[in-house]
Structures are given as C-alpha cells and as structure tokens.
Amino acid sequence: MDQAKSLESRVGDALGNEQLQSNFRSAMDYLVEKRSEKFQDxxxxxxxxxxxxxxxDNSISNLPKLLVKLEESLINNNIQVHWAETDIEANNIIYQILDEANAKKVVKGKSMVTEEIELNEFLDSKNIEILETDLGEFLVQLANEKPSHIVMPAIHKSRREISKVFSDHFPDFPYTEDVDLITQQARKILRDRFREADAGISGVNFAVAETGTLCLVENEGNGRMCTTTPPLHIAVAGIEKVVESLSDLPPLLDILTKSATGQEITTYFNMISSPRRHDEKDGPLSMHVVLLDNGRSKIHQNTEMQETLKCIRCGSCINHCPVYTQLGGHAYGTVYPGPIGITLEPQQKGISMLGDLTSLCTMCGACAEVCPVQIPLPKLINRLRSETVEGDYMKQFIEGVGSQRKPMESFTWQIWKYIYGNSALYSICSAVITKLRFLAPKRIGGWSKYRVIQKPSRSSLKQLAKQAGIKNE
Amino acid sequence: MSKSKHIILEKLKSKIHHSELEKEISLATLNGWTKKDMTQILSDKLKLSKAEVFVMPNKELASWLNEELPKRKVKNILSGTSLAKEISQKLSSTIELVEYDNSYESFSKQLFNEIEASITRTVGAIADSGSIVLKPSADEPRLMSLVPNTHIALVEQSSIFENFGQIMSDQSWSLNMPSNALLISGPSKTADIEQVLAYGVHGPKELIVLILTP
Incomplete structure (x- = not known):
C-alpha cells in the first residue's frame, strides 16, 4: 500500500488504470449477481x-461478559488465551510464542486481522518465514503486494499478471495461463510447506463463548491445513468475533457465505475446540488464541458508532459500492477498503491520518441495503464525515476530531448559513446574483476541470414561480 | 489478570448501560421432510458442489469399493481402525487398506506422498446446505478428510438432518464438542484467479458421498 502518496493521487492513479477498472468491474458484477441468486425470496x-x-447486537452489547466466558471455555479446552491491547502487543505475543517453540517456518491461513497488525512484516523482521497459503493471498504475497479485497485478495490481478508472477517465482514449472494448472502447481508447492511448517496461524470467523470453539469458513482447505498439520496453532481474533452459543452459528454462517460469494455454504466450516487430545493422532499439540483490541474497545465505548463492531467481514458492502468498483481496493491505502473500511479505519487510526477516506462515499445506500447484519453504514460514514470537521463529544473516542476543518471552507459555510437564515438578506443576494450573472467565472479550480460552469439564471426560482402564477411560492 | 485484559474489559464495561438486548433468532423452521426427501435434496446439493453421490444398501459397500476403486485407479485407501475391521475381509486383494494407527508425525510422509484415497464415517449430513458432518476422532483423525486426493464419506441415511441447527440440537453438541468438527460441502475449491472455479486446491480433488440405507 502506498500511504506515501496522497489519497487524491492514489484515486487519480486508480481512475487512470483501465485494466484495473475492468478487473474490478467484472469481479464485482459477478459477486453481486451470485449473491442475488441466493436471496431470491x-x-x-x-x-x-x-x-x-x-x-x-447481542454479542456487542454483552461483549465483556462473553469475552470472559470465552476465555474460560478456551482454557478449559486446553487452549491458551492472550489479550492484546495494540497491534504491537499482539505481534510481540505471537513472536514470543513462536520463539519459545523455536518455530522458524510458519504457514498462515487467510486472515484480515493479521493484515491489520501487519504480522507478516513483523515476523519477517524477526527472521521468521511466514507464508500465505490461501491461493489469492499466496499470489499477492509473491507479487509483494497487499490484498485489494477482504474476501478475494487477488481480485485486482488478471490471469496473465498472475501467470507472470508465478513463472517468475517458480521457473521450474512451465508457463501457463490455465487456471486449473496454476492451481495444481500451487497445490504442489504448498503441500510440502504445510508438512514442514513449525506453526500455523489463522484468523477466526466466529468464537463461540459457550463451548470455546473457534470457527473458520473457507473453500480451499488451506485453513484446515494451517490449523491441523503444524504442531502449534495460533489463532488471532478481534474481540468482536465472539458469539454467545453454538445456536448462533447457523444463521450467521448461512448469511455470511451467501452474502460474501453467493455460495449456499463454503466447502469447509471448520470448528476447532481443542488441540490434539491425548489419544488422538493428529492436530496441533498446542493452541493459542490472541484476543486483539486495537481500537475496538474505543469504538465500543462510542455508542453512536458501536455498530461498526457487528461486521462479520463478508465484503458484501464492498462488492456493492460504486466507489470501490471504480477505484479498487488499493486506492484506499488501508487494510479494509470500501464502506466498512472507511467506517472502521478512521476510528482505529484517527481522523488526522484517515479522515479524508470518509469522502469516498456517494451516500447511495447500497451497502446498508445488503449488509447481512444491518449496519447503517451511510449513517455512520456521514457521522464520521461531520466529525472530520467539527465535533466535541467524539473527541474522547476518536483521534483528530475536527482536524480536517479548513478555515476558508468553514468561513464560506458560516456566511452561507447566515444568508440562508435571513430572508431579507437572501432576497437581496439572489437579486444581486441574477443581475451580476455576466461576472460568473469561466474556471473554478478543480471543479471546472470535469464540469461545465453554469451561469446563474436570469431570474430566481421565486420570480419564476411568481410569473407562473403560483401562489404561496 | 493480565494488564491488557484488565484494560480492555474495563473499557468495554464502561458502556454497558442499556438494558441487555434479547436475541431474536427466528430458527430456520423445519419443513417436515421425509428421509427420502432429504436424501434427494442432499444429493442434489452435493452434486451442485461437484461431489459424487451414491445411494446404496449398507451391505453393498464393500462390493461398491471393489468395483469403483479399480475403475478410478485407486490402489490404496486409508481407513480408521474400526471401519477397517468391518471391511478388510470383504475388500479385494488388489486394494491396499492402510490404517491411520500411528501419530501424524510418524505417518505424515506416507499420508502426503503415498495415500491416494480415504474412507471415513460421518456423524450425519445436512440436507438444506448439502453438507456432510464429520467429527474426527482418535479412530478417524482430522487429516483423513483433507490430505488424500479422494475422500469417500459414508452417511447413514437415518442421520440426515434438515439443517445445521437441527443436527446440533438433536445430537446435543453444546454438551460435548469434539476437538474438531467439520461441515464439508464438496471437494476443495478456489475462485481466486479471475473468479474461475478450480477444484482440488489444497484438500481433496474428489469427494464421494455414499448414502447408506439399511
């Protein structure tokens, strides 16, 4: 991700890249259609x-109670639990566990939360080899890039680009653009890695407090490999992932897979409740769960924004977002793109740094309409947008509230407000403007770069209404 | 209590002022499907996910294996010890029956490099999503349904349920979760390259479900 560039220039780059746009357009159309096929009724x-x-809602409003219960159940199941307040703390905990086990080779299943804490970069710096094993993530890692979508990480790459990356890294395999063949080559390469790995790292889709069960949703089987073949399994879970009981799972699983990829169900729903038991022959010998806060408890305290935490990361809001479809994931410069990204990330990392992301929304409302857990995303985005320029209450929860306020802009709006609040003044201004319409500028900064400048009308709407004989205009 | 745990929980507790919400889950209603309906729905859905499905009387299992495995050029098959006891006598001598009776560490090389197929039991199946349900055990370990190219799963017709919620409550899962439980709905697959579906990425390339009638 290119955080060094401004958002504006990243957006400019994305809009100028036709290949990228066509990759995203077709992928999003495909996902939107697949989803709607599954929700006919x-x-x-x-x-x-x-x-x-x-x-x-139940999970989020009972979060502390459920987390304590989850920890108790996990410990009962012989799974060790760690709490991490920050990304740095989580990385250090994971490193310590790996170091104590003398683990040098790690395989990882697709997990956005480990992207969030930049675990790969951290373990690289500690000379621990960490390999992405989800096919899309594997290809993105080979290309030294970042995922551009939370469910389909390599969606920005065309088959040709992927073939090129693949053959550059594995010259022993013949060059091919055949998806089946690339898939089989990846299978071959990764199988040895699973067998040789010292540890496996995964995320968590749902953590069941009642039974201490970690659930993983996937199609490929790499998640099962990472959590079964290595002697050590570390799962990283955002604290919001907890659900109360097993009976919560069927509706969530059902709506997650249908919303995400339009699948009735994924190939695997993997429910892990303990490491290898004494009489068992496989499975990890030890298991750890890292419960990550990283700004979530602040969001929880901020009742107006709390619903952000309900997200189950299906990516449906992203798939239906017209802005995302035009830009692709990388232009956002964040881990989570799209509507959920621009809602979550400024709250986590602060408005000073990411407040401008809230402008990447047309308020069309598509995201709220498809969100499987009914998060009112446009409302939250609009709220955040106003917090970027003014606000007081949310200062205690979000860094940089009001920091994007520009004196000239705010002065202009003050005047606007004054005129619109005073009918005599308003009449005078509109009369003056219609008289002075010939003074309208030909160019107004960036605005006129893509738009024709309109002159004010000869007569105001009020006058026109009067002429037309409309009473009580 | 660790310092971070304390800090996180304190922050979370500070905002529990509203009355606790009652969950309103409308459980998927049962349709009252017969076993025959469910067998049909299960096979249709599994086939849509590119699994193969065969329905046969229990006693024909061995002869099916004797006929089908050579056709598919499968020379060896991995089985749990208890199932091996049941079928080994009836299996033709051209098929090598391998038991998963050692720890993974001593077996991994053979498991990854030599074993072609596996056969496991299931604890049931779910008709409405087209899934088979496994609870791997000491007898039938977790990797049996993941590593071999072909996975053959046996589903007793009597253990097909309408939906996921029903199998969990009927079998009282919450009282005794195994170390690992799995819903499997087809062979391993991916659509990570240009949304083109490709099968057999990390797990089995073939899933064969045998629904056994009494």
Whole structure:
C-alpha cells in the first residue's frame, strides 16, 4: 500500500488504470449477481438478516461478559488465551510464542486481522518465514503486494499478471495461463510447506463463548491445513468475533457465505475446540488464541458508532459500492477498503491520518441495503464525515476530531448559513446574483476541470414561480 | 489478570448501560421432510458442489469399493481402525487398506506422498446446505478428510438432518464438542484467479458421498 502518496493521487492513479477498472468491474458484477441468486425470496432474506443482526447486537452489547466466558471455555479446552491491547502487543505475543517453540517456518491461513497488525512484516523482521497459503493471498504475497479485497485478495490481478508472477517465482514449472494448472502447481508447492511448517496461524470467523470453539469458513482447505498439520496453532481474533452459543452459528454462517460469494455454504466450516487430545493422532499439540483490541474497545465505548463492531467481514458492502468498483481496493491505502473500511479505519487510526477516506462515499445506500447484519453504514460514514470537521463529544473516542476543518471552507459555510437564515438578506443576494450573472467565472479550480460552469439564471426560482402564477411560492 | 485484559474489559464495561438486548433468532423452521426427501435434496446439493453421490444398501459397500476403486485407479485407501475391521475381509486383494494407527508425525510422509484415497464415517449430513458432518476422532483423525486426493464419506441415511441447527440440537453438541468438527460441502475449491472455479486446491480433488440405507 502506498500511504506515501496522497489519497487524491492514489484515486487519480486508480481512475487512470483501465485494466484495473475492468478487473474490478467484472469481479464485482459477478459477486453481486451470485449473491442475488441466493436471496431470491425477499421474506426469508428479511428474517435471516433480522436474526443475524440480533445475534451480533447481542454479542456487542454483552461483549465483556462473553469475552470472559470465552476465555474460560478456551482454557478449559486446553487452549491458551492472550489479550492484546495494540497491534504491537499482539505481534510481540505471537513472536514470543513462536520463539519459545523455536518455530522458524510458519504457514498462515487467510486472515484480515493479521493484515491489520501487519504480522507478516513483523515476523519477517524477526527472521521468521511466514507464508500465505490461501491461493489469492499466496499470489499477492509473491507479487509483494497487499490484498485489494477482504474476501478475494487477488481480485485486482488478471490471469496473465498472475501467470507472470508465478513463472517468475517458480521457473521450474512451465508457463501457463490455465487456471486449473496454476492451481495444481500451487497445490504442489504448498503441500510440502504445510508438512514442514513449525506453526500455523489463522484468523477466526466466529468464537463461540459457550463451548470455546473457534470457527473458520473457507473453500480451499488451506485453513484446515494451517490449523491441523503444524504442531502449534495460533489463532488471532478481534474481540468482536465472539458469539454467545453454538445456536448462533447457523444463521450467521448461512448469511455470511451467501452474502460474501453467493455460495449456499463454503466447502469447509471448520470448528476447532481443542488441540490434539491425548489419544488422538493428529492436530496441533498446542493452541493459542490472541484476543486483539486495537481500537475496538474505543469504538465500543462510542455508542453512536458501536455498530461498526457487528461486521462479520463478508465484503458484501464492498462488492456493492460504486466507489470501490471504480477505484479498487488499493486506492484506499488501508487494510479494509470500501464502506466498512472507511467506517472502521478512521476510528482505529484517527481522523488526522484517515479522515479524508470518509469522502469516498456517494451516500447511495447500497451497502446498508445488503449488509447481512444491518449496519447503517451511510449513517455512520456521514457521522464520521461531520466529525472530520467539527465535533466535541467524539473527541474522547476518536483521534483528530475536527482536524480536517479548513478555515476558508468553514468561513464560506458560516456566511452561507447566515444568508440562508435571513430572508431579507437572501432576497437581496439572489437579486444581486441574477443581475451580476455576466461576472460568473469561466474556471473554478478543480471543479471546472470535469464540469461545465453554469451561469446563474436570469431570474430566481421565486420570480419564476411568481410569473407562473403560483401562489404561496 | 493480565494488564491488557484488565484494560480492555474495563473499557468495554464502561458502556454497558442499556438494558441487555434479547436475541431474536427466528430458527430456520423445519419443513417436515421425509428421509427420502432429504436424501434427494442432499444429493442434489452435493452434486451442485461437484461431489459424487451414491445411494446404496449398507451391505453393498464393500462390493461398491471393489468395483469403483479399480475403475478410478485407486490402489490404496486409508481407513480408521474400526471401519477397517468391518471391511478388510470383504475388500479385494488388489486394494491396499492402510490404517491411520500411528501419530501424524510418524505417518505424515506416507499420508502426503503415498495415500491416494480415504474412507471415513460421518456423524450425519445436512440436507438444506448439502453438507456432510464429520467429527474426527482418535479412530478417524482430522487429516483423513483433507490430505488424500479422494475422500469417500459414508452417511447413514437415518442421520440426515434438515439443517445445521437441527443436527446440533438433536445430537446435543453444546454438551460435548469434539476437538474438531467439520461441515464439508464438496471437494476443495478456489475462485481466486479471475473468479474461475478450480477444484482440488489444497484438500481433496474428489469427494464421494455414499448414502447408506439399511
């Protein structure tokens, strides 16, 4: 990710890249269509969304209680639990566990939370080899890039680009653009790595407090490999991932897979409740869970924004976002792109740094309409947008509230407000403007770069209405 | 209590002022499907996910294996010890039956490099999502359904349920979770390259489900 460039120039780059745009357009159209095929019946979709939303509401409003219960159940199941307040703390905990086990080779299953803490970069710096094993993540790692979508990480790359990256790294395999062949080559390469790995790292889709069960949703089987073949398994979970009981799982799983990729269900739903038991023959010998806060408890305290935490990371809001579809994931410069990204990231990393992200929204409302857990994303984005330029209350929860305020802009709006609040003044101004319409500038900065400048009309709307004989205009 | 745990929990507790929300889950209603309906729905859905499905009387299992495995050029098959006891006598001598009776560490090389297929039991199946349900055990370890190219799974027709919630509550899962439980709905697959579906990426390339009738 190119944080060094400004958001504006990243957006400019993305909009100028036709290949990228066509990759995203076709991928998003595909995902949108697949999802809608699975939700033909409006009534059952409504009731499923209500259930899923209510389950997540319950999780978030009972978070401390459920986390304590989860920890207790996990410990009972012989899984060690660690709490990390920050990304740095989480990385250090993970490194310490690996170091104590003398683990040098690590395989990882797809996990956005480990992207969030930049675990790969951290372990690289400690000379621990960490290999992404989800096919898309593997290809992105080979290309030394970052995922551009939270569910389909290599969505920005065309088959040709992937073939090139693959053959550059593995010259022993013949060059091919055949997806089946590339997949089989990756299988071959990664199988040895699974077998030789000293540790496996995964994320968590749902953590069940009642039974201490970690659930992973996937299609490829690499998640199962990472959590089964190495002697050590470390799972990293955001604290919001907890759900109360096993009975919460069916609606969540159902709506997650349908919303994410339009699948009835994924190939694997993997429920892990303990490391290898004494009589068992495989599975990790020891297991650890790292519960990560990294700004989540602040979001939890900020009741107006708390719903951000309900997210189950299906990516549906991203797939339906017109801004994301035009820009792709990298232009955002963040781990989570799209509507959920511009809602979550400024709260986590502060408005000074990421406040301008909130402008990447047209307020079209598509995201809220498809969100499986009914997060009112446009409302939250709009709220954050106003916090970027003014606000007081949220200062205690979000860094940089009001920091994007520009004196000239705010002065202009003050005047606007004054004129619009005073009818006599308003009449005078509109009369003056219609008289002086010939003074309208031909160019207004960036605005006129893509738009024709309109002159004010000869008569105001009020006058036109009067002429037309409309009473009480 | 660790320092971070304390800090995180304190922050979270500070905002528990609203009355606790009651969960309103409308559980998927049961359709009252018969076993025959469910067998049909399960096989249709599994086939859509590119699994193969065969329905047969329990006693024909061995002869099916004797006929099908050579056709598929499968020379060896991995089995749990208890199932091996049941079928080894009836299996033709051209098929080598391998038991997963050692720890993974001593078996991994053979498992990854030599074993072609595996056969496991299931604890049931879910009709509405087209899934088979496994609870790997000491007898039938976790990797049996993951590493070999072909996975053959046996589903007793009597253990097909309508939905995921039903199998969990009927079998009282919450009282006794195994170290690992799995829903499997087809062979391993990916669509990470240009959304083109490719099968057999990390797990089995073939999933064969045998639904056994009494």
């Amino acid at each position: 409006e009534d059952s979709l409504i009731s499923l969304r209500d259930s899923a939303s209510s389950i997540r």
